Amino acid sequence: MTDVRFIKGHGTQNDFVVLPDADGDLELTAQRVRALCDRGRGLGADGVLRVVRTGASGVSAPDLDPDLWFMDYRNADGSAVEMCGNGVRVFAHYLVESGLVSPGEFAIGTRSGPKQVRVDVDGIVTVDMGAVRIGAPSTAVVGGRAFDGVAVDVGNPHLACVLGSADDQAEPRAEVLSGLDLTVPPTYDSGVFPAGVNVEFIVPIEENLARMRVHERGVGETRSCGTGTVAAVAAVLRSTGRSTGRVLVDTLGGRLTVTIGHDDSQLAGPAVLVAEGRLDALWWQQAGLD
Numbered sequence: 294m295t296d297v298r299f300i301k302g303h304g305t306q307n308d309f310v311v312l313p314d315a316d317g318d319l320e321l322t323a324q325r326v327r328a329l330c331d332r333g334r335g336l337g338a339d340g341v342l343r344v345v346r347t348g349a350s351g352v353s354a355p356d357l358d359p360d361l362w363f364m365d366y367r368n369a370d371g372s373a374v375e376m377c378g379n380g381v382r383v384f385a386h387y388l389v390e391s392g393l394v395s396p397g398e399f400a401i402g403t404r405s406g407p408k409q410v411r412v413d414v415d416g417i418v419t420v421d422m423g424a425v426r427i428g429a430p431s432t433a434v435v436g437g438r439a440f441d442g443v444a445v446d447v448g449n450p451h452l453a454c455v456l457g458s459a460d461d462q463a464e465p466r467a468e469v470l471s472g473l474d475l476t477v478p479p480t481y482d483s484g485v486f487p488a489g490v491n492v493e494f495i496v497p498i499e500e501n502l503a504r505m506r507v508h509e510r511g512v513g514e515t516r517s518c519g520t521g522t523v524a525a526v527a528a529v530l531r532s533t534g535r536s537t538g539r540v541l542v543d544t545l546g547g548r549l550t551v552t553i554g555h556d557d558s559q560l561a562g563p564a565v566l567v568a569e570g571r572l573d574a575l576w577w578q579q580a581g582l583d
């Protein structure tokens with residue numbers, strides 16, 4: 294019988310099941326990911342973070358140092374995608390907490406390349422998300438209403454929609470934001486985003502403070518999204534003629550700090566480990582059959 298250990302954690306309430314699997318022995322199928330993330334029949338989470346050595350069998354990351362810890366990230370729908378900003382911060386916290394890595398700065402392998410992280414003693418974890426690439430303008434439609442946005446690549450695809458500027462009093466933008474029905478996926482241009490997209494809606498409150506909601510590809514609305522926060526801040530800065538700067542973002546699950554430079558972007562915020570345990574062997578076996 295397979296003995297599967299898990300840890301549950303979250304970054305500003307974007308929550309994850311962490312599966313330690315140093316040698317890549319776990320058979321982590323899409324069915325099992327869906328079962329784990331299901332809030333009724335499983336543990337419940339927005340995604341799964343498998344902790345595996347980059348050099349372990351089954352990990353395909355030929356450009357990365359085989360000794361790095363690799364974040365094998367899966368969305369709740371079972372899809373394996375490039376990058377997760379809150380996930381990598383929770384992953385880093387777990388590595389330090391479990392003694393696999395010494396506190397301080399270190400690199401983590403991801404499908405979007407190596408990411409440099411720093412774990413501070415107060416539980417704040419900062420990740421260098423690399424360069425942010427702004428793409429073409431595009432539109433998201435929610436409840437029949439169109440929102441102008443811009444494509445942003447943060448290692449994974451985003452459509453970031455800024456709801457008005459900080460001095461625009463014409464419409465109560467915070468109310469528009471809170472009234473959005475994100476139980477239904479926003480409509481987007483699949484020609485621009487052939488692999489799907491994460492869609493952010495962000496309202497500048499003050500020059501360096503904003504409020505955001507997000508609908509994640511492969512998950513649905515989540516209470517926070519790290520890559521989405523970086524993408525949305527890049528869009529806010531662009532909307533005011535800036536390409537660099539620092540903005541605090543209040544997501545539904547808490548506050549993140551994003552600092553965008555010319556060739557890098559830093560995402561900082563709390564990363565919390567909630568519980569650990571073992572999966573029931575029969576449950577794991579049956580989850581693979583669904």
Ligand SMILES: N[C@@H](CCC[C@H](N)C(=O)O)C(=O)O
Pocket residue numbers: 307368374375376377378379380449450491509510511512515517518519520521
């Ligand atoms: N929650 C994540 C993003 C996870 C991946 C995303 N759903 C995608 O499909 O690209 C974050 O914190 O960045």
